Amino acid sequence: MSLCRLIYSSYAKPNLEYHDLRAIMEASERNNKQDGITGMLCYGDSMFLQILEGDRRAVSHTYHRIAADNRHYAPELIECSPIEGRLFTAWAMRAVNLIDLAADRGKHLILKYSGSMTFKPAAMSPSQCLNFMQELHELQQMENPASL
Numbered sequence: 001m002s003l004c005r006l007i008y009s010s011y012a013k014p015n016l017e018y019h020d021l022r023a024i025m026e027a028s029e030r031n032n033k034q035d036g037i038t039g040m041l042c043y044g045d046s047m048f049l050q051i052l053e054g055d056r057r058a059v060s061h062t063y064h065r066i067a068a069d070n071r072h073y074a075p076e077l078i079e080c081s082p083i084e085g086r087l088f089t090a091w092a093m094r095a096v097n098l099i100d101l102a103a104d105r106g107k108h109l110i111l112k113y114s115g116s117m118t119f120k121p122a123a124m125s126p127s128q129c130l131n132f133m134q135e136l137h138e139l140q141q142m143e144n145p146a147s148l
């Protein structure tokens with residue numbers, strides 16, 4: 001098995017609602033567990049940033065399925081590279097809505113890794129995206145270990 005990590009960003013469809021995010025999460029948890037895929041999905045300022053880790057073929061199939069989903073558009077591949085090990089082993093897929101983080105923590109994290117407080121993952125480098133997601137992962141675990 002050849003492990004890889006794929007990072008992409010996309011624009012959420014206009015008027016994406018909470019139930020859309022829930023449906024995405026439910027399908028992700030169900031499918032990713034079965035396919036051995038782990039990672040993280042972040043939503044903020046009408047944009048998605050997602051990391052998928054797992055067997056290269058499984059990650060590739062999943063990405064193509066996701067890219068065809070009309071709940072978002074203009075997916076942009078930020079990185080796809082071989083890895084020695086996973087960084088997000090605990091979750092089949094955890095979604096974080098930046099607006100749910102307390103005390104503007106999401107905004108501060110965005111500012112740490114980009115030029116403004118607006119979440120624009122397509123303007124971030126692969127390592128900025130990865131560091132951002134790792135810190136978000138830690139923040140989310142501290143703040144809200146069991147939620148969406």
Ligand code: FAD
Binds near residue numbers: 010029062068069
């Ligand atoms: P189904 O059981 O067919 O559908 C699950 C639910 O989603 C149902 O309520 C269905 O009505 C609804 N749904 C399915 N497709 C669409 C659509 N195109 N438009 C509107 N509603 C729809 N899937 C994963 O497996 N893993 C992921 O990590 C993952 N990440 C995603 C990230 C983003 C940003 C988006 C937008 C989607 C993601 N998805 C992910 C969902 C993926 O695009 C497919 O919808 C899903 O994999 C289909 O799986 P299924 O056939 O088991 O779902």
